[in-house]
Structure formats: structure tokens, C-alpha cells
Amino acid sequence: MIPIILGITLVVAIFIQIAPGDPARIKIGNEATEEEYQALRDEMGLDDPFFVRYFRFLGNALRGDFGKSFYNSRPVMAEIFQRFRYTIVIALLSVTLAVLVGVPLGIFAATHQYTIMDNAAIALALVCVSMPSFFFALLMIRFFALTLGILPPSGITTWQGWILPTLSLALGFAATITRQMRSNMLEVIRQDYITTARSKGLSEFKIRYKHALKNAIIPIIMIVGGIFGMALGGAMIAEIIFSVPGLGQYTLGGLTGRDYPIVQGSTFFMSVIFSVIMLLIDLGFAFIDPRIRSQFARRRKRERVS
Amino acid sequence: MNDKKLKKKKSRFAETWRRLKKNKIAVVSLFIIFLIILAAILAPILAPYPYDLQDYSAAFSRSSKEHPLGTDRLGRDVLSRLLYGARQSLQIGLFSTTFAAAIGILVGAIAGFYGGWTDNLIMRILDVYQGIPMFLLTVTLAAVLGPSLRNAIIAIAISSISGYARLMRASILTVREMEYVEAATAINVRSARIIRKHIIPNAISPLIVSITMSLGSSVLAGAGLSFIGLGVQPPIPEWGAMISDARNFLRGQMYLSMYPGLCVMITVLSFNLLGDGLRDALDPRQKT
Numbered sequence: 001m002i003p004i005i006l007g008i009t010l011v012v013a014i015f016i017q018i019a020p021g022d023p024a025r026i027k028i029g030n031e032a033t034e035e036e037y038q039a040l041r042d043e044m045g046l047d048d049p050f051f052v053r054y055f056r057f058l059g060n061a062l063r064g065d066f067g068k069s070f071y072n073s074r075p076v077m078a079e080i081f082q083r084f085r086y087t088i089v090i091a092l093l094s095v096t097l098a099v100l101v102g103v104p105l106g107i108f109a110a111t112h113q114y115t116i117m118d119n120a121a122i123a124l125a126l127v128c129v130s131m132p133s134f135f136f137a138l139l140m141i142r143f144f145a146l147t148l149g150i151l152p153p154s155g156i157t158t159w160q161g162w163i164l165p166t167l168s169l170a171l172g173f174a175a176t177i178t179r180q181m182r183s184n185m186l187e188v189i190r191q192d193y194i195t196t197a198r199s200k201g202l203s204e205f206k207i208r209y210k211h212a213l214k215n216a217i218i219p220i221i222m223i224v225g226g227i228f229g230m231a232l233g234g235a236m237i238a239e240i241i242f243s244v245p246g247l248g249q250y251t252l253g254g255l256t257g258r259d260y261p262i263v264q265g266s267t268f269f270m271s272v273i274f275s276v277i278m279l280l281i282d283l284g285f286a287f288i289d290p291r292i293r294s295q296f297a298r299r300r301k302r303e304r305v306s
Numbered sequence: 307m308n309d310k311k312l313k314k315k316k317s318r319f320a321e322t323w324r325r326l327k328k329n330k331i332a333v334v335s336l337f338i339i340f341l342i343i344l345a346a347i348l349a350p351i352l353a354p355y356p357y358d359l360q361d362y363s364a365a366f367s368r369s370s371k372e373h374p375l376g377t378d379r380l381g382r383d384v385l386s387r388l389l390y391g392a393r394q395s396l397q398i399g400l401f402s403t404t405f406a407a408a409i410g411i412l413v414g415a416i417a418g419f420y421g422g423w424t425d426n427l428i429m430r431i432l433d434v435y436q437g438i439p440m441f442l443l444t445v446t447l448a449a450v451l452g453p454s455l456r457n458a459i460i461a462i463a464i465s466s467i468s469g470y471a472r473l474m475r476a477s478i479l480t481v482r483e484m485e486y487v488e489a490a491t492a493i494n495v496r497s498a499r500i501i502r503k504h505i506i507p508n509a510i511s512p513l514i515v516s517i518t519m520s521l522g523s524s525v526l527a528g529a530g531l532s533f534i535g536l537g538v539q540p541p542i543p544e545w546g547a548m549i550s551d552a553r554n555f556l557r558g559q560m561y562l563s564m565y566p567g568l569c570v571m572i573t574v575l576s577f578n579l580l581g582d583g584l585r586d587a588l589d590p591r592q593k594t
Contacts, residue, residue, distance in 0.1 A: 130571050270439060
């Protein structure tokens, strides 16, 4: 995990190195004299060699200091912490909602295969997967905020403000999970142990929810990790549309304004969060799937023997 | 021998095609994709106006004989802009997918075939790439390279390479154990040739589906980039950028965001349906 995060910071540092655009010139404008301009460049550390800049960032980052924004001189770390709350809440809410809707819907579709309900669920899921989240967001603003007037079109001042950003992000994820859940479930139902369970005379309910579901849901957990990453990145669009002062909006501002401390700080931060979540999911896997658990147990036993 | 191989390849393709043809939905989506491609190619002929012709006196006009789908805030014809917009979206989808798939397949094939430290090194690099949330990576790349159609393609391609590489590697690892690869190794065929002639053709079918699907998702990603202003730049029309343009006119001129939104949706939906159809057609368990 730590090598990955180091690698990511290196990649981002390389991106910044090759990026065109001159933050010092943007800050100081064209009127400034050559000396003033050079002094600012020195102050911003832009002329230092690549590795000096990289290790300086890394050293400071490990001490919890991402530097200050080039333009408004606010510490990046404090800003990130303040803004991250919005992003993580939107991401978590939308992923949770997607799981809560997608898993039952997928099971339902699979257990009613080839019926009208199955076809409707699949068609709906496919349309939702193909819909751009920002387009869905605008449709919802039009309907819930402008036509019905029950939800605010932008900003998070009351709890209702969270609803539309979360929904706009959750739609595609829920549809992805539905599709995956359905195909997993269909796959599992064809397995021999289901036939065995059936021939034992188990009730259909027990077969579905005790035997089939347990096996079908495991790959979903893996997908949820990837979806969470998509949510962290995709929250940017929702934040822009609904003017949520989140991390995505901040990162985008940093990118377009060549505000490098912001870019480095927030990509570093996002990657750490993402890696932690992926690690938790791997651990969760081991916890849920007895096959992986026994692999660990066996390895430990072998180590003890040798 | 060469003759025989050719025949076998053809029959496999024909078999897939035959089964795909039976799937009505897949055929319809293929037809729609064909229409969209045609519209993109023929845009200069089909479009009633140039995409950047402004006519302030006719701004925000509803659909009429002169402007079948109305005009936007600068009085530009929406239909013409949609037709030209198909060019950008399709270019992003096709080129970024081709680019990403080519590199991803190559990298994955090398990792899977050679194994050992080569594999290890490549996989660690991919781990780093996948540690950055995908859309964040795309946005970062697009911003760093500077917003333009070409850079949007590069940004989307680079951020989707790792998916192909992983899939290809997994597929190669299965194929590598097959007898025909052992036979080729035994008669001293060069590794590059084994990869090219024996492994890739046999390992590729799981990738075909994911390539088709990702045509759709790259179109989506491209529209997303343009929506936040990091993709295709005005005045060149792009569906995502058109939706972004229409954001402030939701109350009165909903049609301005509706049309490009539907265009993106139909395009992506067609690619996804075609992908679903291909997956079913390529699935050997459903042979009929």
C-alpha cells in the first residue's frame, strides 16, 4: 500500500513537471519586472530540480503539511480536511444507496429470469448505466427543484441538499451492481451444489438466500471497492453541478489554475483514502470468504511447521 | 496449413456473427451505431447550418422549419451542432479505446507471457495507476496536457490501459498452459511470434466484449470531461459541452440539454447493448 502511494505521488509530480503553464506568471501578471518575477519563482520553488521538489513535497506531506496555495496562501491541508467531509459523505451515501438498491434488484431479476419484471429491471439498469451522471443531475434539478420545488437546486445548507448530489452519483452505480448481481446469481444457480440442495428437498427460500446468495455476493464486494473509487472521482461532477464545496471542486480548481500544492495535496489525500478503503475491502473479503480465510490459516500453519 | 488456419478463423468469426444476428437487440444497436457513424461522417452535408453560425435575432427559438431542433443562446442551430458533435464523441470513443486496448493488450501479454520479474514490475506499475480513482486520473491528465480533443483522447486512453492489461494477463495465464503453446515452444518458435500468432488470438475473446463496452464508457468519460470544460473546446460542438452550456437554461429551454443528453445516452446504450449481445454470442456455453 505504501509503495503504491509513493508511486502515485511520483506520477503526479511527473505530470506537474511536464505540464505547460507558469503559475508564477499567472500570479504576478505581465506587468511585473523580470526581477520580481524571478524572485517569486524562487519563493515558489519552481526552479528547483525535479527531485528536490519531489522530496520536499514528500517530506512535508509526511509531517502533515501540503504547503500553501499559490494564490490565496491558505494551507492546503486545512482546506482539504474541511472540504473532504462533503466528498466522503456524498461518496459513501451514494455507494451505500447503490448497494441497497442494486443487490436486491439484481437478485429479484435473477430469480424471475425471462419474466417481464426481469426484462424491465435489466432494461432500466442498462439505460441507467448509459446515462451520463451530469445529465441525470440536470433532469433531477429540473423535476425536483424547478417543477416540484421540493428540493434545493444547489448548495448544501439543509439536509435536503444532499439528496440530489447523492442520487446523481448513485444511479449509475446501482445499475452496475444490479447487472453484476443478476449475472452472478444466474451463474451460481447453475452450480452443482444448488442442484444438490434442491434434491435434498430444501425450500426454495433457503436455497436462494442461504446457498446461492452467499456465493453470488462475494464478487460484489470487490466491485464495491472499484465503485467507491469511481465515486471519489465522480463526486467532482456532482460537486460542480450542485455547487458543493467539496474536494473534487477544489482539485479541479487547482488543476486548471496550475496551483500545484493543491493538486499534489489532494491527489495524495484521495489516493490514501482510496487505498485504505481497498485494504479494508481485502480484509473484509478474507473475513467473509472462508476459502480465503482457510488459505491464510494454512499458510500460517505451514510457516509454523517450517 | 496456412489455408486451413484461415478457414478456421473465418468460421469462428462467422459463427459469432451468425449468433449475433439472431439477437434482435444487438442488430438494432449495431444499426444505430452505424447511423451515428454515418451522421458524423456526413455532418457537413446533413447539417443545415455551419455549427458556429450565430444568429442573435433567432436565439432560443423553438423548433421550426428553419431550425428543426431549435437554436441555443447564441442562435446556433442545435441540429447542426448535434451532428457535428457526434464527430467528437465518436472520435473520443473509438480512438481512446483503440489506443488503450492496443497498449493494454501488449503490456498484459508481455506480463502474462514472461512472468517473473517482468510481470511483477508491470503489475506494480499498474497498481500505482489503479490507486488513483479513474476519473480523477483522467481529469488530472486532461488538465495537465491542456484541454483539447486530442488530449482528452490521450487522457481517457491512458487511464483505461490498466483494465485491459489486467484482463489480458489473466487470459494469457490460462492460455499459456495449453498444449499448443508448449508445442510451439518445443519447436523453437520465437516468443514474439508465439504471443502474436498463438496466444493473442486465443486469449482475446474475453477482451472483445470489454472493448465494446468501453467504447460506451469512453464516450461517457469524454462527455464528462467536456462538461467540466477539460475536453473539446468551444466553438467546436461536443455533446457534453452542449449540456454544460445549457445548464443555466433548465427552466425555460430544457430542450437544450435534453437533445445532447439523449444523444450521449443513445450512443452509449447502443455500445452497451452490442457488448451484451457479443458476450452472449461469444459464450461457448450457449452454443446452439
